[in-house]
Amino acid sequence: MYNLKNKTMKNFMTIALLLVMVNTYAQQVDSIKTTKVETVTDTVNGEITSKKIKTITLKEQAVKTDPADKGKLNADRIFPPTKVKKTVMVDYDADPFYDEKTTLKYFELNNxxxxxxxxxxxxxxxxxxxxxxVLKANARQTKSGPYYVVNSNEFDGIGFFNKEKKFVLEFYNQKTDKLETIEFAEK
Structure with a gap:
């Protein structure tokens, strides 16, 4: 009888701990993943060709509460920016594999x-x-590390991704005759 009670209590505590951990983890990020598959037909050199395009969009938003309501049971929720990542895959032939894959990341700078x-x-x-x-710049990765040489009509410089996943670009501004730093925030 004693072992049965002890084992039941141990199982109850394990289940309760798992539920608390799952509940805590589940409330970190809201995410929506959508998949769209379409077939596009086109005429190339007099031949009708079709390609299958698959677009996977992942939208994530951190779940946060108002810091002013810290410690309250029913704290107001605040809505930080939504991060969007889009993957586009193209299949040009009849096999089950996609031939091209492109990943898009969205950033913001000066609205x-x-x-x-x-x-x-x-x-x-x-x-x-x-x-x-509209093409703004090319960023080519250097051979010496995680840095990018950026070329555009507005700025030429060197960039890198920092710990906050922002793209930091350092460039020489000819108008102000100074080195400047701008940050592209992940959206």
Whole structure:
């Protein structure tokens, strides 16, 4: 009888601990993942070709409460910016594998929305203008480390991703005759 009670209590405590851990972990980030698959048909050199395009969009937002309500049972929720990551895959043939994969990350600088699109030697920095992307800069990864050489009409410099996942760009501003630093915040 004693062993049964002791074992039951041990099982109860284990289950309660697991529920608390799962509940705590589950409330860290709200995330929505959507997948869209479409087939696009086009005519190339007189031949009808089709390709399958799969777009996976992941939107994440941290779950936070108002610091002024710290310690309250029903604290007000605050809504930090939503982070968006989009992966686009293209299949040009009839096999079950996708032939191309592109990952897009969204950033913000001075109220402008940027799309960072992976390229062979780094990434491309585009500005979102309504539903259209306009090329702003190329960022090529250096061979000596996690740094990028950035070239554009507005700024040429060196950039890197910091611990907060912001892209920090240092460049020489000819108008002000000074070195400047700007940060692209992940959106």
């Amino acid at each position: 402008d929305n940027y799309v960072f699109r992976k390229s062979n030697d780094g990434f491309i920095m585009n500005v979102l203008n309504k539903d259209e992307e």
